[in-house]
């Protein structure tokens with residue numbers, strides 16, 4: 095019997111997790127799920143995080159060294175950042191447009207608003223404090239933060255991925271600049287280690303259906319009551335509609351116009367990464383899966399993917415920026431504020447920068463939202479309004495963040511003539527494509 099494709103296995107795990115979590119919440123088994131089921135989800139996320147930093151180092155060094163030409167790196171770097179910025183600005187603009195059209199803030203009455211403000215004031219206060227810590231630093235601090243003062247300490251902190259990327263790029267460049275025979279022992283070491291790491295990711299993914307089951311069951315028992323969520327329904331639907339437009343209209347048009355991939359082919363290739371993104375709410379934890387899917391199932395050359403994806407996971411967050419735009423307008427509307435055009439343009443700018451600055455971990459986008467609110471003169475305490483529904487929206491926006499990274503990697507690969515799209519006569523011949 096043919097084994098079920100990975101994305102189906104994960105999807106079934108997710109559905110069972112949702113059903114079980116729902117049932118467990120009804121039966122009041124919350125503590126049982128948290129004690130006995132959630133840890134398996136945590137183990138799964140930990141395994142992905144564990145492999146993320148070694149993967150970035152090894153695949154980036156191998157990828158850059160294989161480019162064999164410094165000018166190619168700067169050209170590719172420029173293109174990558176350009177594409178990332180472009181997709182982010184499109185995302186924020188869609189968010190603003192929808193929020194102005196739908197006016198989700200007008201659907202929440204003052205009573206529900208005050209109740210949410212009271213109930214989540216403490217949680218929101220913590221996020222505001224976190225954001226204030228970040229704001230205290232000077233304007234150039236984000237650039238200073240890219241350069242580690244100690245590579246080994248950067249490697250031990252999953253939050254310092256840009257520093258790791260910076261150092262790995264330097265090693266790759268160093269390898270290009272020294273004579274080839276001297277570089278060879280190092281490059282062959284890293285390229286064989288790269289194979290090992292990709293194999294480990296395959297092994298980790300065997301546990302994905304169980305991991306996502308546990309993660310979703312735990313999320314369901316920890317979710318606030320339905321009545322709270324009801325007040326935020328229109329806001330949530332506005333965010334989800336924006337994310338859906340991005341995935342189904344914008345990305346699909348870009349993919350089919352620019353690359354030879356059909357969009358169905360693209361989605362089928364990337365689906366396991368999207369499902370893991372949904373379950374973990376972390377682009378960084380999903381990175382190993384995204385890299386494996388993009389290279390082995392979409393035909394993106396490894397030297398492109400290993401450069402474009404780690405950078406994307408940390409700086410490219412279309413879903414987050416769209417959410418920040420909608421959330422800012424929603425909070426303003428709920429407080430009866432009218433935002434003029436110049437403030438809205440300011441939101442495009444700050445949400446773009448805030449999404450770049452958001453860490454690729456759960457609810458990071460919400461911390462950076464505080465900065466967007468502050469710049470636009472919207473009360474930061476309004477964060478309490480959207481707190482209850484943030485986790486489900488985080489899951490959805492992380493899917494978009496990861497999809498956008500994957501899309502840009504295919505675009506860059508196409509422009510560099512490094513997209514090896516398999517000729518699909520019969521889907522089964524292609525999925526999963528045989529690389530070896």
Ligand code: ASP
Pocket residue numbers: 375376377378411413414452453454455456457458459460488491492495
């Ligand atoms: N969870 C998101 C990510 O990892 C970031 C966010 O929007 O909170 O991509």
